[in-house]
Amino acid sequence: MARAFKSSMRGYSASLEAAERKLMRGLFEDVIVLLEPEREADEDPLWAMVGLDPNAHKDHFAAPTDPATKRLLPDADPDDPLAALEFRRLSERGIRERKIGALREAAMLMDSASILLSDETAPRFAAAINDVRLVLAERLSLETEEDAERIHAHDDWSKAESVDEYLALVYNFVTWLQESLMQAMLKSL
């Protein structure tokens, strides 16, 4: 049985079963795949270092087409499509790299049954787990408060018969874990 996050002397601690850690690691890795920029074989490493996209100068530079990726990287300026694209040229690569860094760190934390987050690691872990929830929500077509309530009502793993019911249970588990972490982090602010 998983134990939710709580504050401890050394940071924030939780414990997860092997199957839960495997599940979480898989989710973190799925989101990394969504976010990894397409790299060209001859790409100058300088692009990655400065957080710019090597396609930034090209005319066909565009917003992500996958809705889950688009939710992770929304338009910054919905009133001005050109300005939104300009923002992507300059910022998107850096945001992707930061998210991937946090997700990789979170996936590695799943190696041990007892998870301990320092004050420095905790916000990155919270962001990584939040990105997982955003992607799951997109796959579940969670768009309204009513959808959220419908999904929240799934609580019995033995009754899950469809992929969506299983995804809903996964979503609720990840939500529960994030909420416990946020409550502990808010108390320490």
Next chain:
Amino acid sequence: MMTAMPDVLEHVEQVQALQVDQPYVLIVWNDPVNLMSYVSYVFRSYFGYSETRAEELMMQVHQQGRSVVASGNREKIESDVAAMHGFGLWATLTKADAA
């Protein structure tokens, strides 16, 4: 001489300062995924808002669908938007007079 004018003038100056120095605002939009606790945490830790102020802005997002969370020049607001996207919040920028 006591007069009500200084207050009025001060207010006018503040409004003008807002228009000149802070022409952009950061808007955070409601979505049914982000936890209220997470949004409050981001507002407190990133912007340094008090618990009360962060809760107020978070409730505004939740109940009214959006909230103006920060204002400043375009460069500052663009960097705030990038930070909010890093946290996974649905944030956009717009001109202050359009918000």
